[in-house]
Amino acid sequence: MLMFIGTGSAFNTALGNNNAFIKKGNELFLIDCGSTNFSRIMERGLLEGIKKITLLQTHLHADHVGSLGDLVGYSYHVMKPQQTTKITIITPKALTEDVAGILRSEGISDDQYHSIEIDESYTPENMMGITYIKPYLVTHVPTLTCFAYLLEINGKTIYYSGDCNMIPDDILSKLLTGEIDLFYQDTSKAENKVHLTLQQLTESIPEEHRHKVYCMHLDETFDREEAENLGFHVVESI
Numbered sequence: 001m002l003m004f005i006g007t008g009s010a011f012n013t014a015l016g017n018n019n020a021f022i023k024k025g026n027e028l029f030l031i032d033c034g035s036t037n038f039s040r041i042m043e044r045g046l047l048e049g050i051k052k053i054t055l056l057q058t059h060l061h062a063d064h065v066g067s068l069g070d071l072v073g074y075s076y077h078v079m080k081p082q083q084t085t086k087i088t089i090i091t092p093k094a095l096t097e098d099v100a101g102i103l104r105s106e107g108i109s110d111d112q113y114h115s116i117e118i119d120e121s122y123t124p125e126n127m128m129g130i131t132y133i134k135p136y137l138v139t140h141v142p143t144l145t146c147f148a149y150l151l152e153i154n155g156k157t158i159y160y161s162g163d164c165n166m167i168p169d170d171i172l173s174k175l176l177t178g179e180i181d182l183f184y185q186d187t188s189k190a191e192n193k194v195h196l197t198l199q200q201l202t203e204s205i206p207e208e209h210r211h212k213v214y215c216m217h218l219d220e221t222f223d224r225e226e227a228e229n230l231g232f233h234v235v236e237s238i
């Protein structure tokens, strides 16, 4: 369902910053745009034929927002028709002004992108089959406000953790009762207290539910085979 431009953790430059997307016709949906993402987007030709971009932001670590300014600037100044707004940035209220501040500090004025601020939940219309977005406030690092998302896409219910070191109770119970079809979790091998470890994921999710779970945001020592042997999927980038 979701595809990935990069699958790595913040400093895992070999895999690139973790970044999910859906491309459909002339539209592109992105979750985050970290430091290494814009160059990969260009290298992979992801913007070819694109007229409209929608981006959902999880939090403001550089590996999730670091090249958003490049993407917005490129979409406004270079993509045709030039000097027109083609990107919409979706943020929970707690992130809206900070995202605008980052972009302003990079010379991106507010009129170069559309902004949609979401509260409890959001039901988009005509957004590539995405019919529902619900933010979950999650814990990651003490200094940042971070969100995971529950999404309905083409009738499938998808959980996307962003960066967090826990699984919200409500989300875990939805997974265990079969209400979630696909579950994307940032998963680290190293014990670092900011992401969920593979060991914690294994302890939290019984074997019969693991086929719905995709590990992402992989650190340098993450062992794909170990995770797959435990019954999890591991995302791959394009």
Ligand SMILES: [Zn+2]
Residues within 6 Å of the ligand: 059, 061, 064, 140, 163
């Ligand atoms: Zn982070």
